[in-house]
Amino acid sequence: MSFDKAGGASRDVWSQRIERIARDQDRTAFAEIFNHFAPRVKAFMRRNGASESQAEDIAQEAMLAVWRKASLYNPSASGAATWIFTIARNQRIDAIRREQRGGGAVRVDDVEAEYEVDDAPLADLRMATAQSEARLREALTVLPGEQLKVIEMSFFQEKAHSEIAETLRIPLGTVKSRVRLAMKRLRAILESEHDDD
Amino acid sequence: MTIEHHPDESMLAAYAAGVIDLGQRIALATHLHVCARCRDFVRAMERAGGVFLEDAEPRPMSADALGRTLARLDEPPPPPSPAAAEAPDAPIELPAFVRRYAFGPWRFVAPRVRMRPIRLPEPGPTRVFLLKSAPNTALLEHAHTALEMTCVLSGAFRHDGGRYGPGDFDLGDDTVRHRPTVEDGEDCVSLVAMQGDLRWKGVWGRLAQPFIRL
Ligand SMILES: [Zn+2]
Ligand SMILES: [Zn+2]
Structure with a gap:
């Protein structure tokens, strides 16, 4: 598991391509994004229980949505x-x-969009503003890879703890404690950042 | 508004991963609507999702997938979600998308307690409703057969776990047995997402059981 791949210079390349779609309806940039991300979305959906054709459909629809929503993309968020x-x-x-x-x-999407819209009035309640992408990345980097692995398997692949234990050849109790630790730690890191605000 | 009680991190992670049913999604969204702290946690989990996506072993798309998608780029986008009107008398504390669902009429549950179903557009394991209890109402002691998520919209109640005011999130599961009491002053209105049933305790609860269907 590596954060640099998603977080380093290569990330800026993908962000720029999305911005090129938004600005110029650049089909070459779209094809590059498609070739990189569609097979990954498909793999992600397959692991999540989708059939081959469902995963393929979701990947194509997601890419079409990238094209249509490109102007809403905010690289700093x-x-x-x-x-x-x-x-x-x-x-x-x-x-x-x-x-x-x-x-x-x-x-x-209409649900998610509401959070963006509603962040402004919430500021009146003196609540902290949303974390920037860079700060979230920092927070995640602190988590050990083994903790991220169990987060991925239990939430993003919906595997039972017993199945994770079997796959990773670790005791069931270790799976549970890794999930719990990762969650608490992430919450604590995000909290401490709020305190600095 | 000071929020004291938040959803468990694993629920927020499941929300971010998109692996919970609509009813529970609505209860969590109602809390996220007013809780920047939990929104940040969800965003951190979404970022983890981005990392997992980036790291996924690519699975080849069908040969003509790119061509077919390119051919669709000029299609007009689908119209926005059917813009159902917001229920005019739905609590303003709910996120707008929840106010657009169909609300049933207020129904009698027990003396001083009313409920109002929110009709979801698809079948699912979770029922969602508003629960309104008059000040100082002590609900019957009860346990849950499955998960029950409660997000307070206005007013407040107390039970063994503490005080729950606007924005606070309470989770009942099959291990919880409690007797909430509504605070003095105003009605307590909550959004509840419930799976399974309630089990009422004590002789009065058992007598009331046949009449109380949430
Ligand atoms: Zn919260
Ligand atoms: Zn309860």
Whole structure:
């Protein structure tokens, strides 16, 4: 697990390509993003239980959404991979809901957008502002790779703790304590940053 | 508003990963709507999602996938979500997207206690409703057969776990048995996302059981 890949210079390249889509409807930039991220979204969805064709569909829809939403992308709020992750996640939720016949469902994107909009009035309540991408990256870097692995498996791949224990060949108790530790630690880091504000 | 009680980190992580059902998503979103601290945690988890995505072993797309997607770029985007009108009398403390769901009528639950269902557009394991209790109401002692998420919108209640005021998030699970009491002053209105059933304790609770269906 490496943060530099997503967090270093290469991240800026992807952000710039999204901005080129927004500014110039640049199809070359789009194709580059597609070639890099679509197979990763597909892999991510497969691990998350989607079938081959569902995963392929979600990946294509997510890329189409990247094209359409490029002008909403704010590189100082989130890195390209994070932004594309949230788009793919929302596509997946909406796809599942469509299958459940949710005609009148409020699209997930509309829910998320509300947080952005509502951050302004919340400032009146003297609540801390949202963490910048750079600070979040720093916070995550502090977590050991083994803790991130169990977070990925238990939440992003929805594996049972017992299954994680078996896959990683560690005791069940270790899985549980790693998840708990990672969560508490991340919360503590984010809190301490708030105190500095 | 000082929020004292927050959702467990693992719930926020599940929210960020997108792996919880709509009812629970609504309860968490109602808390996130007013809690910058938990929003930050969700954003940190989304960033973790970005890292996991970047690190995923690529799985080849079908040969014509890029071509087909490029061909769709000029299609008009889908119209925005059907803009259902917000229920005019829905509590303003709810996020706007929740106010756009269909609200049922207020219904009698027990003396001084009313509930109002929020009708979700798709079937799911979680029921969502508003619960309104008059000041000083002591709810019957009860336990839960599954998860029950409560987010206080206005007023306040207390139980063994402390005081729960506006924005506070309470979780009942199959290990919790409690007897909330509404504070003096104003009605307490909460959004509740409930799976399973309540089990009422004590002779009065058992007598009331057949009449109380949340
Ligand atoms: Zn919170
Ligand atoms: Zn309860």
